[in-house]
Amino acid sequence: MANPMLEWMRERRITEVECILPDMAGVARGKIIPKEKFVADPEMRLPEVALLQTVTGDFPDERMLDLTDPDMVLEPDPNTLRVVPWATDPTAQIIYDCFRSDGAPVDVAPRNVLKKVLGLYAEQGWEPVLAPEMEFYLVAPNPDPDVPLSPPLGRTGRAEFGRRSYAIDAVNEFDPLFEDIYDYCYAQELEVDTLIHEVGTAQMEINFLHGNPLDLADQVFLFKRTVREAAFRHNMYATFMAKPMENEPGSAMHMHQNVLDRATGRNIFTLDDGNPAPPFFHYLGGLQTFLPEGMPFFAPYVNSLRRLSRYTAAPINVQWGYDNRTVGFRIPHSSPESRRIENRVAGVDVNPYLAMAATLACGYLGMVRKIACTDPMQNNAYELPYQFPYSTDDALEVLSGSEALASVLGRRFVDMYVALKEKEFAEYFRVISPWERKYLLLHV
Known part of the structure; x- marks a missing residue:
């Protein structure tokens, strides 16, 4: 054979x-x-x-x-x-x-966690569809971690300065790098689409075509390796930290998602007359209810929380709205057949398998439990109260107590993930930062 x-x-x-x-x-x-x-x-x-x-x-x-x-x-x-x-x-x-x-799947393997969630959708006759958007920074080589990051030199020999949002020329500065990235992605069948310059200095965004969540998680996993390797070959670093520089915006992995009927291929978020269907609102209700309980999957590091603060172009609550970028869950303009929800909470530093599993788990719980969502937000949601856990300890305590998420993701997996993050955060808090030496060493 x-x-x-x-x-x-x-x-x-x-x-x-x-x-x-x-x-x-x-x-x-x-x-x-x-x-x-x-x-x-x-x-x-x-x-x-x-x-x-x-x-x-x-x-x-x-x-x-x-x-x-x-x-x-x-x-x-x-x-x-x-x-x-x-x-x-x-x-x-x-x-x-x-x-x-x-022969049983290892329940703490991230790929298996996502497969478990996708299996629950299949049991309901549903097929989730997802499309990630990946933001990242290009920075000059930084072998000394005590030195702050800075932009790399472009093809003109100058480092980028100021804000160059959506500027074509700013992307062209790094044409040789992006030619390699696209060639590498093509060779690996990574289905990348649009490239734009984001708000931050030398901050870029590459979008993926929509598709099966497991396949997309694999592609994102390989894409991060690809971009870092390509950057090394052009004497720069690419970083997927959520907040790599204190005076620049953070980087997100926005996830567009909807759900198809497996038998018909129809988007279950839309009725025959083109209006939103009940599962659309229930999915939103699940995100609003359970995403705060799963924050360690969307903001997995201490650095992740630096991105999720007021007026940093990142959401601070679980509001939703039509074409509103200040909310956690944005509904982009689209045809009724393509109606989808954009989860804007996750940082780009996430494990893609776990972030996708968690966002789908929240939506699944909302649909099977028929959870109502709030009214859409039509104003600036940055002005509203913060609705996520305030600290790493709070976030882990909330996740540990979430029976709903454990029922979907697996109790042993949740317990192991919490234990791992407790160890990681304890290691971080033993480190004395430059800020402490600068302001406390001789002043207190």
Whole structure:
């Protein structure tokens, strides 16, 4: 019997394979193996703790971990097989799924969490559709983390200054970089669409075409690697921090979403006469009710909370409105058939699998529980009260107590994620910042 993956590799003269899986932070873990070994036995083993690392490389408290430190059985998803276009030798990459020795999916694997949510939609006869928008900054190389970030040099030899929102010439400054990004994306079948210059200095946005959430999460996961690699080759960094510079706007991953009827392909947010359908309002009601409980998935780091503050071009509450960019949930202009909701809360620093799983979980709960939403906001929502948890501790406490989200995402996963973030935040609070040395060292 022909092996499609082997034939694909032969055609491209692949010599080695990057076998990867996303951990809780969305970092690529795994192994690089020779093509012959992959072809002979593509199954792989790694311990479960490979998924359960903080962004600093530490682990949750031992009481949360299986003390036997068991292996996972890792199996490649053939649909994710792609080239690594920046590699020196012909190299492939493929994303793996995680299973236990008895064949059960590993419940803390981010890809499996998203699959679990998509399975709940399928049971209802629904098919969610999603389209992410990725904002990021280009910055000069920054090997010393104590030095603030600055814009990189463009093709004119000058660093960008001031605000160049939507300026074509400002994007053209980095044409050689973006030519590589688009070439790399094309080679990997990443379906990127529009490129624009955002509000911040050297802040860019690339949008994806709408599609299946699992496929889009895979694409975003690979896109972040791609942009960083391309930037390195042009003597600059690309950063997906939510708030990399104190006087510049933050970066978001806006998620446009709607839901189709699996049998008919019809958008269930719209009635036959073109008006909004009850599931549209119930989905909004679910987002308004449960998104604050899931904030650690949309703002996963201390830095993430710096973006979600008043007058920073980021939402601070769960209001919704028609073509209103000051709210958490915007309804863009569209045809009735394309009616959708844009979740503007998530930072671009999120794990795409978990952020997509969480936003779909909120909408799912709203629809199955038929939760009513508020009236649409027609004014500036930045003037209204803050509706998210104020601190990392508050956010984790709220998530830990959310039986609704745990019922959709999985209780063990939620508990493990909370434990991991508790460890990560504790590490952060041990660090003494330059601000403290500047203002407190000799003044208090």
